[in-house]
Amino acid sequence: MQFIPAFLLIALPWLNPFAPGSSPAAVPLLFSWACAAGLLALCSRLSNRDFCGRLVTTAAWAWLAAGLLSSVMGLCQYFGAGASLLPWVNQTELGEAFANLRQRNQFATLTNMALAALLWGVATGRLDGRRAGPPRARPAPSGGSDPHEVGERGGNGARRAGLAWAAAALLMAGNAASSSRTGLLQLLLLCALAWLWGGWRQPAQRPRRKPAPHAKPHPNHINTTHARERTLWHQTF
Numbered sequence: 001m002q003f004i005p006a007f008l009l010i011a012l013p014w015l016n017p018f019a020p021g022s023s024p025a026a027v028p029l030l031f032s033w034a035c036a037a038g039l040l041a042l043c044s045r046l047s048n049r050d051f052c053g054r055l056v057t058t059a060a061w062a063w064l065a066a067g068l069l070s071s072v073m074g075l076c077q078y079f080g081a082g083a084s085l086l087p088w089v090n091q092t093e094l095g096e097a098f099a100n101l102r103q104r105n106q107f108a109t110l111t112n113m114a115l116a117a118l119l120w121g122v123a124t125g126r127l128d129g130r131r132a133g134p135p136r137a138r139p140a141p142s143g144g145s146d147p148h149e150v151g152e153r154g155g156n157g158a159r160r161a162g163l164a165w166a167a168a169a170l171l172m173a174g175n176a177a178s179s180s181r182t183g184l185l186q187l188l189l190l191c192a193l194a195w196l197w198g199g200w201r202q203p204a205q206r207p208r209r210k211p212a213p214h215a216k217p218h219p220n221h222i223n224t225t226h227a228r229e230r231t232l233w234h235q236t237f
Contacts, residue, residue, distance in 0.1 A: 003058045009039040010062035014110055015069060017088050017100045024102065057126045060117040067114020068167060070099035071174025074107060078177040097177040108183020111175040112190055115168060119194050122164050 013032040020027055043051060073089045074097035076082050082089050090100050098107040120126070175183045 003054055006039060006042055006055060006058050007062045007065075009035045009042070010059055011066040014066040015100055017090055019090075019102065028102075057121075060121055060126065063110075063117040064114045064121070064167070067111050067117075067171055067174070070101070070107060070110055071114075071170050071177075073097075073099040074174045074177045097174070097179075099174075104178040104180045105182045108175050108178040108180035109186060111171045111178070112183060112186040115171045115187070116190055118164060118167055118171070119190075123198070 013028070013035050016028055016031050018027060019025070043055065046055060073082070073085070076085060076089060077092040077099070078095060078097040080094045082091050090098070090102060092098065096104070098104045099110070101107045101110065172187065175187055
């Protein structure tokens with residue numbers, strides 16, 4: 001339950017719609033500092049395992065949720081529907097989108113951060129409850145694989161892939177609505193890094209080592225070789 005406040009403390013600074021007073025940047029900045037202080041106080045009570053494990057996953061979920069919600073806000077602003085969502089969504093002119101960040105470059109950066117969190121979650125399996133690492137060995141069933149179980153796993157994987165693609169499309173649409181050249185550059189860099197790191201994640205197949213010429217063969221290997229030679233001798237003569 002302690003990770004729900006962490007989720008809110010990470011996501012809310014990106015979604016805060018209120019900026020009263022003569023200086024619109026003052027209240028959002030103070031609110032962000034307060035959330036950062038609360039997050040630091042919360043992290044000080046976490047163990048190293050929770051900090052490096054579940055808190056990282058919570059941060060990825062928070063950035064992804066903030067990016068998706070902001071993309072929906074940005075598209076509503078771009079098509080002129082932001083006025084009907086006041087006061088929870090800032091109002092802009094038609095064809096302009098910056099969600100509640102009031103700056104299009106920051107909005108585009110948030111969409112790319114959310115896309116990076118989505119790519120990380122899909123690559124590691126953290127966002128759907130799975131753990132990264134080698135698969136565990138399972139005992140083989142006596143009667144073979146159950147076709148219903150195999151089909152259910154395939155259907156769940158297809159649904160997860162469809163949701164991931166839909167989320168990525170929404171984030172890229174929000175990035176495009178921002179009309180930010182910085183966001184476009186970040187998106188191209190992120191795609192290049194995802195392609196490059198995706199190749200690194202493939203396990204390299206190492207060739208089997210051949211025994212050294214001067215190494216002594218194993219006794220079992222010698223016995224097996226002699227048995228084969230004797231069998232071949234009796235069959236021949």
